[in-house]
Amino acid sequence: MKDQIIAPVKGTRDFYPEDQAFQNWLYAKCKKVAELFGFQEYEGPILESLELYAAKSGEELVKKQAFTLKDQSGKTLALRPEMTPTLARMVAQKVNELVFPVKWFTFGRRFRYEKPQKGRGREFFQWDVDLLGAEGPSADAEVIAVAAFFCQELGLSPKQITIKINDRKLLEKKLLEIEIPEEKIISTFRLADKKDKMTKQEFLEFAQEEQLTADQAKALLQILEEKNSFSQSEYLKELFAILKKYGVSEYVEFDPGIVRGLDYYTQTVFEIWDTQGQFRAIGGGGRYDDLVAKVGSSQKIPGVGFAVGDMVVAEVLKANRLYPQLSFNPTSVLVTIFSPDLQEKSFQITQRLRNNNINTEIFLNYLPKMEKQIKYADKKNIPLVVIIGPEEVKNNTVTLKNLRTGLQKTLPEEELITEIKTAFSLL
Amino acid sequence: MKDQIIAPVKGTRDFYPEDQAFQNWLYAKCKKVAELFGFQEYEGPILESLELYAAKSGEELVKKQAFTLKDQSGKTLALRPEMTPTLARMVAQKVNELVFPVKWFTFGRRFRYEKPQKGRGREFFQWDVDLLGAEGPSADAEVIAVAAFFCQELGLSPKQITIKINDRKLLEKKLLEIEIPEEKIISTFRLADKKDKMTKQEFLEFAQEEQLTADQAKALLQILEEKNSFSQSEYLKELFAILKKYGVSEYVEFDPGIVRGLDYYTQTVFEIWDTQGQFRAIGGGGRYDDLVAKVGSSQKIPGVGFAVGDMVVAEVLKANRLYPQLSFNPTSVLVTIFSPDLQEKSFQITQRLRNNNINTEIFLNYLPKMEKQIKYADKKNIPLVVIIGPEEVKNNTVTLKNLRTGLQKTLPEEELITEIKTAFSLL
Numbered sequence: 072m073k074d075q076i077i078a079p080v081k082g083t084r085d086f087y088p089e090d091q092a093f094q095n096w097l098y099a100k101c102k103k104v105a106e107l108f109g110f111q112e113y114e115g116p117i118l119e120s121l122e123l124y125a126a127k128s129g130e131e132l133v134k135k136q137a138f139t140l141k142d143q144s145g146k147t148l149a150l151r152p153e154m155t156p157t158l159a160r161m162v163a164q165k166v167n168e169l170v171f172p173v174k175w176f177t178f179g180r181r182f183r184y185e186k187p188q189k190g191r192g193r194e195f196f197q198w199d200v201d202l203l204g205a206e207g208p209s210a211d212a213e214v215i216a217v218a219a220f221f222c223q224e225l226g227l228s229p230k231q232i233t234i235k236i237n238d239r240k241l242l243e244k245k246l247l248e249i250e251i252p253e254e255k256i257i258s259t260f261r262l263a264d265k266k267d268k269m270t271k272q273e274f275l276e277f278a279q280e281e282q283l284t285a286d287q288a289k290a291l292l293q294i295l296e297e298k299n300s301f302s303q304s305e306y307l308k309e310l311f312a313i314l315k316k317y318g319v320s321e322y323v324e325f326d327p328g329i330v331r332g333l334d335y336y337t338q339t340v341f342e343i344w345d346t347q348g349q350f351r352a353i354g355g356g357g358r359y360d361d362l363v364a365k366v367g368s369s370q371k372i373p374g375v376g377f378a379v380g381d382m383v384v385a386e387v388l389k390a391n392r393l394y395p396q397l398s399f400n401p402t403s404v405l406v407t408i409f410s411p412d413l414q415e416k417s418f419q420i421t422q423r424l425r426n427n428n429i430n431t432e433i434f435l436n437y438l439p440k441m442e443k444q445i446k447y448a449d450k451k452n453i454p455l456v457v458i459i460g461p462e463e464v465k466n467n468t469v470t471l472k473n474l475r476t477g478l479q480k481t482l483p484e485e486e487l488i489t490e491i492k493t494a495f496s497l498l
Numbered sequence: 499m500k501d502q503i504i505a506p507v508k509g510t511r512d513f514y515p516e517d518q519a520f521q522n523w524l525y526a527k528c529k530k531v532a533e534l535f536g537f538q539e540y541e542g543p544i545l546e547s548l549e550l551y552a553a554k555s556g557e558e559l560v561k562k563q564a565f566t567l568k569d570q571s572g573k574t575l576a577l578r579p580e581m582t583p584t585l586a587r588m589v590a591q592k593v594n595e596l597v598f599p600v601k602w603f604t605f606g607r608r609f610r611y612e613k614p615q616k617g618r619g620r621e622f623f624q625w626d627v628d629l630l631g632a633e634g635p636s637a638d639a640e641v642i643a644v645a646a647f648f649c650q651e652l653g654l655s656p657k658q659i660t661i662k663i664n665d666r667k668l669l670e671k672k673l674l675e676i677e678i679p680e681e682k683i684i685s686t687f688r689l690a691d692k693k694d695k696m697t698k699q700e701f702l703e704f705a706q707e708e709q710l711t712a713d714q715a716k717a718l719l720q721i722l723e724e725k726n727s728f729s730q731s732e733y734l735k736e737l738f739a740i741l742k743k744y745g746v747s748e749y750v751e752f753d754p755g756i757v758r759g760l761d762y763y764t765q766t767v768f769e770i771w772d773t774q775g776q777f778r779a780i781g782g783g784g785r786y787d788d789l790v791a792k793v794g795s796s797q798k799i800p801g802v803g804f805a806v807g808d809m810v811v812a813e814v815l816k817a818n819r820l821y822p823q824l825s826f827n828p829t830s831v832l833v834t835i836f837s838p839d840l841q842e843k844s845f846q847i848t849q850r851l852r853n854n855n856i857n858t859e860i861f862l863n864y865l866p867k868m869e870k871q872i873k874y875a876d877k878k879n880i881p882l883v884v885i886i887g888p889e890e891v892k893n894n895t896v897t898l899k900n901l902r903t904g905l906q907k908t909l910p911e912e913e914l915i916t917e918i919k920t921a922f923s924l925l
Contacts (some may be wrong), residue, residue, distance in 0.1 A: 076590045076591055076792040077794050078547070080542060080543060080575055083543030083546075085540075085543065085591070087540055087588065091538075094541070106857050108858070108859070109859035109880075111515040111518075112515060112519075113518050114517075115513065116512065117607060117621060118510050119506065119510075120506075122506045138567060139567065140565060140567035150577075157512075160506065161514065164512070166501075170874065174859070184570070194543055194545060200860070209862050213862060238751075261626045280798075317844065368501055369501050399539075401533035402533075415743055425534050425535065430534050431534070432601070435599055435629070435636050435637045446599065472793075
């Protein structure tokens with residue numbers, strides 16, 4: 072009979088123990104770096120009302136890219152495509168209780184209804200780091216430094232990674248100079264964000280379809296490539312000066328072409344890229360000074376933050392030979408069962424080991440041959456095997472076999488725990 | 499202006515840092531106990547096709563309780579109401595690669611579209627522990643022992659917690675004896691599962707609505723309360739004997755009224771309850787020998803496992819005064835900024851501390867008074883504050899203030915890291 076297994080949903084992922092070990096490793100790295108900077112962990116719901124995203128995350132993201140569903144009252148809900156609106160809502164709800172600046176991070180699932188591709192599924196994980204209630208470039212520098220430290224923690228050097236930074240206010244000024252009207256600034260930001268996805272010619276044509284004149288389209292392209300414009304932003308100059316004090320200058324550069332697709336960014340915008348440009352952006356973020364007010368708070372709380380995606384990090388680590396080799400079986404010892412009448416003894420030893428915090432398995436199928444049990448330990452990469460046969464029971468001893476070294480010894484039962492702890496510290 | 503904050507979705511939860519600290523604590527307990535027994539961590543998608551649940555988890559759970567949505571091709575997807583069907587699918591997919599018995603655990607979100615109530619939201623977390631590929635009561639005993647160890651790990655004694663165990667095959671035999679036809683066995687299991695939610699009179703009426711005769715309804719009630727029937731099940735006798743060897747006898751008892759609502763259980767079923775019966779079941783599970791085949795595997799892989807819900811665990815811990823007091827700010831040190839011209843020095847010290855793995859914050863708003871910065875540290879429960887004023891800069895010293903003891907001392911800059919590590923080890 073052939074298997075006809077019900078298929079997983081396209082773009083979702085199964086995390087077998089070896090995959091989950093990577094997720095845990097990545098989460099631990101994110102947590103370590105965030106806590107080094109004093110960020111606290113939080114989480115939110117996966118379901119939010121669609122309203123929370125509409126007109127805040129940008130039209131495209133909400134209408135084209137969100138997984139939506141209706142509740143029984145007919146209200147439209149969305150599986151969160153990103154975390155920042157939830158964060159803004161949570162901060163708005165407790166604005167009078169929280170101590171500002173709020174420094175929070177989270178690592179969790181996001182959902183986007185786009186075509187699954189390399190480095191991006193429909194269901195993926197993101198690490199979000201945000202700082203709310205502080206204005207000015209020193210707060211921006213703090214979160215950008217977190218991103219740089221994270222790259223360093225992963226072993227990625229400035230030769231492999233660049234954090235590209237821009238100032239939307241600078242770009243806005245330049246757009247007004249080329250006579251793009253104020254009401255078209257946001258849509259032009261979205262347009263500019265697409266530049267790297269097409270050739271120059273395609274971009275010029277696309278810009279004109281989006282109602283720029285031919286001259287404006289050309290001027291826009293020039294603005295997005297004008298590497299020296301950075302000195303015209305006092306904000307950016309100060310930001311880069313602080314990043315230097317943080318010791319992360321080598322990771323950062325000005326890039327007039329970084330705009331970001333989301334509508335809510337108000338000033339600084341940045342993206343983390345592999346220097347080869349081989350992958351999509353590893354992460355991105357920026358300053359969003361109006362978002363907390365937009366979700367309904369009467370107080371304006373400035374914010375700045377970024378998110379990093381798990382799938383692209385994995386790709387970049389692999390390409391740079393930095394993907395970790397991780398152990399994914401927690402078991403230290405397998406206690407075997409010699410024969411049915413000696414099973415009780417094996418259960419006793421197993422429980423004694425567990426009571427001493429030694430991760431222990433006991434073989435669970437009926438009447439297995441010793442050979443089969445040792446093979447099981449070997450296949451599951453369990454380093455130590457305990458054997459209790461009739462001789463051992465008679466003499467109050469146990470036999471401990473080390474599958475890594477091939478050595479085995481018989482020792483008094485009361486010495487087993489110490490022996491295992493010693494063997495383990497040597498492995 | 500009054501706040502008009504966009505509301506969260508009913509039945510979802512926000513995890514502020516103090517709440518997230520509890521989730522992390524609970525997850526760590528689950529992981530520790532699971533790994534003690536050699537279970538490996540895995541995860542799966544939150545979105546599955548509805549097909550995966552239909553006729554496997556039981557009609558009610560799927561049709562009434564699942565959050566469903568349609569993808570662009572019109573296929574119905576569900577937010578996973580439980581984990582076992584995903585697990586069965588994952589095991590079926592790799593049945594020829596996995597080493598059996600597979601011992602896996604996971605801790606993640608589940609979704610049920612039911613009325614939010616005490617101990618149960620629409621979005622909640624469950625810890626799932628499963629063992630696949632082993633038949634017989636020793637495998638059942640292994641997972642029940644994990645549940646008992648978990649209670650112990652939380653500080654819950656057999657006086658506070660009971661694991662109630664039954665055998666569906668025994669119940670089936672008794673149902674056939676009272677002439678309930680074979681095709682009604684599963685629906686009668688579901689009926690029996692509802693007994694504790696109503697009075698005896700209501701149950702008798704309800705059973706008759708569900709097409710039992712008045713005599714059958716009475717006989718069913720008697721079966722569900724017959725405390726001595728346990729000795730008629732060889733399987734249960736062996737199971738309880740092994741649980742005794744595991745040293746967890748005090749946590750377990752036979753209960754003929756435990757049936758479980760899910761259709762896929764084939765033999766052992768059990769539930770974890772507070773002995774007072776004050777809360778809903780903390781967890782439950784059982785043996786499901788046909789599920790892997792039902793999701794499409796050509797090989798029959800027996801399985802046994804259970805799940806525990808996070809919200810009811812929290813309630814039970816609170817009621818028993820065992821809810822943990824947890825720290826939720828990772829920051830050890832706040833580096834203050836004395837004046838704008840000394841900001842650079844503060845940044846340098848901050849980075850030096852971070853480079854030495856000391857979780858450090860620097861005050862980020864413009865020109866704050868020293869008093870305000872110390873108040874921030876105090877409110878955020880940051881124990882140590884570093885002050886670098888003009889005197890300190892001149893003498894290459896720093897001042898370290900311990901907010902817990904109120905003591906402060908000025909010391910050479912190069913001694914700061916050692917001093918902080920010492921102070922922290924004493925806190």
